[in-house]
Amino acid sequence: MAVTKKLVEDLEGIVGSKYVMDQDFAQYAYGAAGIFFMNTMMEVSDRSAPPEVIVKPRTTEEVSEIMKLANETKTPVTIRGGGEGYWIGGSKDRGIMIDMTDMKKFIEYDEVSRTARAQAGITWGTLNEELEKYGVGTGNYGTHGLLGACVAGSLNADSPGPGGGKYGMPGENVTNLEVVLPTGEIVRTGSLLNEESKFNFRYCNGPDLAGMFIGSGGIYGIMTEVWLKTRPLYEHSETVGYSYPDFDTAVHAVNEIQSDGYLTEYAVVPPAGIVEDLLGAMFGKGRPLTLVVTESHSETIEEAQKAEIDKIAKKYDGRLVGLGGLLDALGFGLYDRHEFLGGNMLGLLGPNATAAVTCSIQPLLTAPEVMEAEFAVCRKYEDSYAYSRLLGGKVWLGALIAAGELGAAYAPTVFSFDPSNDESRKTAYRVVHELLEVKWRTGYATQFSNTREWETPHVVRRYDPQSLELMKKIKETLDPNNILNRDFVIPTSPYEKVDKIIAEMESEEVKK
Amino acid sequence: MRVEEYKHEIYGCAHCTVCRDIVDHVRGWKEVCPVYKQLRFQPYTAMGHNTIALNIVEGGLKYSEELADCLYKCTTCAACEEVCKPLSAILEEVGGAELKIVLPTLSEALGIGTMLADPIPSVAILKAMRADCVDLGLDPEPIKKLASALERTHNPYGEAQEDKIKWAEGLNIPEKAKIVFFPGCEPAYRAQEIVLATAKILKSAGIEFAVLGDEWCCGNPAFDAGYIDLGERLVRHNVEVLKKAGAEKVVTTCPACYKTLKNDYPKIVGELPFEVVHISELLEDLIREGKIKPGAMREKITYHDPCQLGRVMGMYREPRAVLNAIPGLNLVEMYPTRQASWCCGAGGEVIASNPGLAVNIAMEKVPLVQETGADLLVTTCPACKRNLELAAKRKKAGYKVKDLVEVVAQSMGL
The missing domain is CATH 1.10.1060.10 (Alpha-helical ferredoxin)
Known part of the structure; x- marks a missing residue:
């Protein structure tokens, strides 16, 4: 149902008129989210319509009231966190957008449970600023390390962040959640199912309800409060760099270093695309670069860890390079809780060139094989990429960074395109979907399953019917009017353009 | 469009x-x-x-x-x-600001295209x-009124042109000299303590300087407000009168005038026949050359970076150098400061179009000043001073707000 004047007034009645906007410019300003240039790759007519009204609640009760009102009027609702994410803005059916960025209170640090409690719209930066006062941090520092992302946004998107190599995904650090269900009821998970509980623990009191909401793209409810594990802030942290004879050797070396528990974060940059010549000039042709971050409370342990890392690296014919120390010295380390370089770099390719990104989760050890398939796609379209004035070339590259503790790697592939050029945009759209399809064929997994036009068309082709049916049934039970984050994760309409691209890929392969 | x-x-x-x-x-x-x-x-x-x-x-x-x-x-x-410039930050840390400046030329020479990091x-x-x-x-209507006043009277307040140098009456300041003091509209009409302090300091240093009876608005409010043609007319007029006055050096106290004269004028009229300096640069030189000698002041102060002077023109060191040259003055930095300093709220013509918003922004700075324990908040911008003063009053903050030139003049007993 379209948003009426009466609905806007009712929303103002819940949160106050200062916290509601429905002017057309506001709708458009909320019509695109973080990795905005992905949006520009699409035809204007294909993009999600901007929301009709934006509302900024400050309490769980306000969120609950908004959802009850939306159910009464059967108005679609889309949740937005920091706005840094990968999806495209509002629901295709427009409706209400809940901007969660005023749900930003740090509530408490519980020394007993060693957990932080905060409203779910708090940014990773603000949360860690508060936690520093207690000598602790969140371990994993959230999406891209940009620190502009909201905690719940990262959790909803299964988004990785610096620290994943040691502390796992942000979702793995959740102990409890408070969630407003699509129909407006408020629930708590884990130990907090017991109303008298003063202890924060996840795996107790029955099924892991928190797990149902994490990575759900917000389709099952709106996180309003989060409880996260905290980790001590280490006094010593260093980035050490090595180059290896080839990509495969590099990932085996990093895997061993990670298995032995010496690293907190890593990056592997294979010599392909725009960095091929650069890495070749620095370390010798074909040699990839790896960076691993170590940390500890004691200088002695730190030195010992570095010695062990060096031993492992030498075993794999690794050569020590000074780049890690240089990055640390510049304050742009891989694992820097104040770092904001990450995603911002993607926009720095310069005028006429911006970056398209595809991401997936892959086992570290077999990543080279998968990435080689991706690189074949990248090479196929090499001539069509935009020229970056910043990097002085047509850009494509891939990299691996830590995703979780168990040898899983987060693998972004990036290429440049010119969003102001129709032909370039169209090609970029195709390349993205070819890359995603290649990744999916290898059986690997996605984060950002809430991205609709990007990951979802590929995801749904491969879900086994029973699992998809289960997800749908949960959705129908929790959200009988299908109003919350409609079309996320579980699509209700076909993706004809993507299906066409995949069909053409298959036809080309048959010909070959 | x-x-x-x-x-x-x-x-x-x-x-x-x-x-x-x-x-x-x-x-x-x-x-x-x-x-x-x-x-x-x-x-x-x-x-x-x-x-x-x-x-x-x-x-x-x-x-x-x-x-x-x-x-x-x-x-x-x-x-x-x-x-929005992490890469610029890296380049500056690696090779200083110069590396960023030479990067496009360097990369072109190396045949790898024009690398930019803006x-x-x-x-x-x-x-x-x-x-x-x-x-x-x-x-909005207030902006239309502002533009109309600029068009009619060549200042944003609709004041008479002849009143612009009323403050200089009896000071014996000529209309022609190699050094021209360009007070700008706000100091000349609304913050005369700033122009008077400036004039006294310059005279005390033995500098022969002029002020122009026909000085129009520098153009900044017009450019900020989107009245580009009007702004350009103001610019061309000022360049002509400055040329006629024989100006070789133009001194401003207002950061917006400074930024407009120095950055925007050459884009409109080409290379200027005069140098443009901010008063804090000149004061630093005068102190170094021993032409002015600030006396002791026993006060704890903090400094607010005006956005146009700091972030836009990159001038952070000079005003601090002047303050640090005053014996006994204890300068304590606010947090955030310099590049990350919080705006006072008056810029971008918000003070004209949304005065309530402007003062609300200024009030956010009050706790930052109070955290330093300073008795005096110093800035070097008339608009910042006015707005920060208003905020301090509204919040009953208990500290005073002064312009840099007022502090220097006070320290010199002027």
């Missing part, structure tokens, strides 16, 4: 959110956009402006009075641009949208 000139830059915005409210203590940032802090919605941020601009360029969104009202709430403090010019994009609003007659 003027905003179309920025099409490539608009598409380049990564919407990474750092320009909104990042916390980054390593680089000294604690929140970024002063308007977002007050109004809390995406359209009031640089990334929001850039999304709006994109939708205008692509044709989905049309300019309206409501949109214009939103655009005129930006203080143009340029914190968004400052935070941030998204969010303020310029905003101003282009404001100019479009003006072309369409959609700018």
Whole structure:
């Protein structure tokens, strides 16, 4: 149902008129989210319509009231966190957008449970600023390390962040959640199912309800409060760099270093695309670069860890390079809780060139094989990429960074395109979907399953019917009017353009 | 539409959110956009402006009075641009500011194209949208009044031109000299303590300087408000009268005048036949040369960086050097400061279009000043001074606000 004047007034009645906007410019300003240039790759007519009204609640009760009102009027609702994410803005059916960025209170640090409690719209930066006062941090520092992302946004998107190599995904650090269900009821998970509980623990009191909401793209409810594990802030942290004879050797070396528990974060940059010549000039042709971050409370342990890392690296014919120390010295380390370089770099390719990104989760050890398939796609379209004035070339590259503790790697592939050029945009759209399809064929997994036009068309082709049916049934039970984050994760309409691209890929392969 | 000139830059915005409210203590940032802090919605941020601009360029969104009202709430403090340059920061740390400057030439010489590391010019994009609003007659009423006053009287207040140098009566200041003091409208009409202090210091240093009876507004309010043609007319007039006065050096106390004269005038009229300096540069030179000798002042002070002088013109050191040259003065920095300093709220003509918003932004600075324990807040901008003074009064903050020249004059017993 379209948003009426009466609905806007009712929303103002819940949160106050200062916290509601429905002017057309506001709708458009909320019509695109973080990795905005992905949006520009699409035809204007294909993009999600901007929301009709934006509302900024400050309490769980306000969120609950908004959802009850939306159910009464059967108005679609889309949740937005920091706005840094990968999806495209509002629901295709427009409706209400809940901007969660005023749900930003740090509530408490519980020394007993060693957990932080905060409203779910708090940014990773603000949360860690508060936690520093207690000598602790969140371990994993959230999406891209940009620190502009909201905690719940990262959790909803299964988004990785610096620290994943040691502390796992942000979702793995959740102990409890408070969630407003699509129909407006408020629930708590884990130990907090017991109303008298003063202890924060996840795996107790029955099924892991928190797990149902994490990575759900917000389709099952709106996180309003989060409880996260905290980790001590280490006094010593260093980035050490090595180059290896080839990509495969590099990932085996990093895997061993990670298995032995010496690293907190890593990056592997294979010599392909725009960095091929650069890495070749620095370390010798074909040699990839790896960076691993170590940390500890004691200088002695730190030195010992570095010695062990060096031993492992030498075993794999690794050569020590000074780049890690240089990055640390510049304050742009891989694992820097104040770092904001990450995603911002993607926009720095310069005028006429911006970056398209595809991401997936892959086992570290077999990543080279998968990435080689991706690189074949990248090479196929090499001539069509935009020229970056910043990097002085047509850009494509891939990299691996830590995703979780168990040898899983987060693998972004990036290429440049010119969003102001129709032909370039169209090609970029195709390349993205070819890359995603290649990744999916290898059986690997996605984060950002809430991205609709990007990951979802590929995801749904491969879900086994029973699992998809289960997800749908949960959705129908929790959200009988299908109003919350409609079309996320579980699509209700076909993706004809993507299906066409995949069909053409298959036809080309048959010909070959 | 003027905003179309920025099409490539608009598409380049990564919407990474750092320009909104990042916390980054390593680089000294604690929140970024002063308007977002007050109004809390995406359209009031640089990334929001850039999304709006994109939708205008692509044709989905049309300019309206409501949109214009939103655009005129930006203080143009340029914190968004400052935070949007991590690569610039790396380059500067590796090779100093010079590396960034020579990078395009260097990369061209190496045959790898023109490498640039500039941030998204969010303020310029905003101003282009404001100019479009003006072309369409959609700018808010207070802005129309401001432009009308500029057109009629050549100052934003609608005051008589002959009153602009009333403050100089009896001071025996000529209208022709190699050094011209360009007070600007706000000091000349509304903050005469600043012009008087400046004149006294210059005289005390034995400097022969002129003030011009026919000095018009520098043009900054017109450019900020989107009245480009009007701004250019003001610029051309001022260049002519400065030439006639025989100016070789033009001294300003107002950072907006300084920035406009130094940065914008050459873009409009070509190379200037005179040098433009800010009073803090001149004061530093005069102290170093021993031409003025500040006396002791036993006060604990803090310093507010005006956005146009700091982030836009990169002048952080000079005013501090002047303050540190005053014996006994204890300068304690606020946090955030310098590049990450919070705006006072008066810029971008917000003081004219949304005075309530401007003072609310200024009131956010009160606790930052109080945390330093300073008795005196010093700045070097008449608009900042007025707004910060108002905020301090409203909050009953208990500290005074003064311009740098007032402090120097006081220390000299003038």
